[in-house]
Amino acid sequence: MTAPSSPEAPWPVRTVARKIAEWIGRLGEVWVEGQVAQLSRRGGAATVFLTLRDPAADMSVPVTCHRDVADRPGLELTEGARVLVRARPDYYVARGSFSLRATEIRAVGLGELLARIERIRRLLAAEGLFDAARKRPLPFAPAVVGVITGRDSAAERDVLVTARRRWPAIRFEMHNCAVQGLQAAANVIEGLQRLDADPRVEVIVIARGGGSVEDLLPFSDEGLVRAIAACRTPVVTAVGHETDTTLVDHAADVRAATPTDAAHRVVPEIGEQRRLVDDLRTRARSVLAGRLDQQQRWLESVRSRPVLAAPERLLHGRADDVLALRTRARRTVVHRIEGVERDLEHARARVAALSPAATLERGYAVVQRADGALVRDPAEVSEGELLQVRVAGGRLPVRVDRTQNQEDEQP
Numbered sequence: 001m002t003a004p005s006s007p008e009a010p011w012p013v014r015t016v017a018r019k020i021a022e023w024i025g026r027l028g029e030v031w032v033e034g035q036v037a038q039l040s041r042r043g044g045a046a047t048v049f050l051t052l053r054d055p056a057a058d059m060s061v062p063v064t065c066h067r068d069v070a071d072r073p074g075l076e077l078t079e080g081a082r083v084l085v086r087a088r089p090d091y092y093v094a095r096g097s098f099s100l101r102a103t104e105i106r107a108v109g110l111g112e113l114l115a116r117i118e119r120i121r122r123l124l125a126a127e128g129l130f131d132a133a134r135k136r137p138l139p140f141a142p143a144v145v146g147v148i149t150g151r152d153s154a155a156e157r158d159v160l161v162t163a164r165r166r167w168p169a170i171r172f173e174m175h176n177c178a179v180q181g182l183q184a185a186a187n188v189i190e191g192l193q194r195l196d197a198d199p200r201v202e203v204i205v206i207a208r209g210g211g212s213v214e215d216l217l218p219f220s221d222e223g224l225v226r227a228i229a230a231c232r233t234p235v236v237t238a239v240g241h242e243t244d245t246t247l248v249d250h251a252a253d254v255r256a257a258t259p260t261d262a263a264h265r266v267v268p269e270i271g272e273q274r275r276l277v278d279d280l281r282t283r284a285r286s287v288l289a290g291r292l293d294q295q296q297r298w299l300e301s302v303r304s305r306p307v308l309a310a311p312e313r314l315l316h317g318r319a320d321d322v323l324a325l326r327t328r329a330r331r332t333v334v335h336r337i338e339g340v341e342r343d344l345e346h347a348r349a350r351v352a353a354l355s356p357a358a359t360l361e362r363g364y365a366v367v368q369r370a371d372g373a374l375v376r377d378p379a380e381v382s383e384g385e386l387l388q389v390r391v392a393g394g395r396l397p398v399r400v401d402r403t404q405n406q407e408d409e410q411p
Helices: 013-025 111-126 153-165 184-197 223-228 247-251 261-267 271-302 310-353 358-361 402-409
Strands: 030-041 047-054 060-066 080-091 096-105 144-147 172-176 205-208 233-239 366-368 386-391 394-399
Touching: 013 080, 013 153, 030 060, 030 366, 060 080, 111 223, 111 247, 144 153, 144 233, 153 172, 153 205, 153 261, 172 184, 184 223, 205 261, 223 247, 233 261, 310 358
Parallel strands: 060 096, 144 172, 144 205, 205 233
Antiparallel strands: 030 047, 030 080, 047 060, 080 096, 366 386, 386 394
16 A cells, blocks of 8 residues: 655655556446547557547547457448447556557447437437527528538539529628538538628528438537537528438528528529519509599599588678678667666766755855865854855855854844
8 A cells, every 4th residue: 555645755656657547447348439530550560549539529539459359340440430449448657648448349330320319419409409499580681691511512502603693792701621521520610600700791501412321420410519509690501412401400590401492591582582672663653553543532522522612602601691790799789889878877867966066056055164174063163264165156265254143143
């Protein structure tokens, strides 16, 4: 037993390497599924070297095996092949490297490939990556279309020629890459991310011609499916023939049967759009003409009504009414004035009857002192006081002389 390591008693490299090798050695044999990325047969050497790659992740592990294992009859071991490997994990102490020592290699048949694709499909569907609610509509007439396809391929020609024939003003942003083999999925993901980051690109088309199930395997890659689901730009897939269905078709916003069909779905046909515009113009003119005719008929019917056809007729009929109203108004006003005049005369007579001036006219007089106070009793005035006497004809100044009154009183 080795004592625990510490700053005072660290382990040497050989001890660490030996412990790692012992721990890995306890794992025992394991079955591993992967894709052959590199294959090396060195002359007449008894050992074959290969690299096993994970199709759904950027991971790989080196594998060594005896030539008899790699050259087993019925096994066609080539780069890109899907295989099942029974191997024992091995840690080479001298170099500090990890590898697998294979004791048996089996080719993954078509049934195994389809079963694996189905498992991935169910996993991604459970995560909601294929939900219809995530599908986005395509733009009506995109100015720039991104295309991911093989260089100088039939799929590229079908997309470009068909799209330009339908809409000559269309422009393309191309990403040519491998669409088959070990690096196909990674290359398509790279192009997808580049085009999605370009603000000019309004829709992305992934196109590839037909092929076998093994040829179309990159388009069922889990990483590629997730990259399509993460795109902000609508994606159209046109992979294989109409009967071929890959996992990218489920994640794409639109699945086209062929590259030519993808061009039909992405861009409108200019002749059809012109005919549609002409039809709309014709319909608009027809609707406008019908509306004008309807309004003209309404205007004619309004103009034919008596009130607008001969408006003076209404004036003739109303002249007698106006004259009668004027006569009634004049008679009513005269009657009111006469009544008011009579009331005024009566009021004037009553005022005249009650006025002191009428009393003065009958010979009476009003005696007032200098301050205007009325004299009602001779005792109120003193001898020699100057008084005012008001008669009907005016005022007279008088002075009180009581001596005359006394002489008149003597016999």
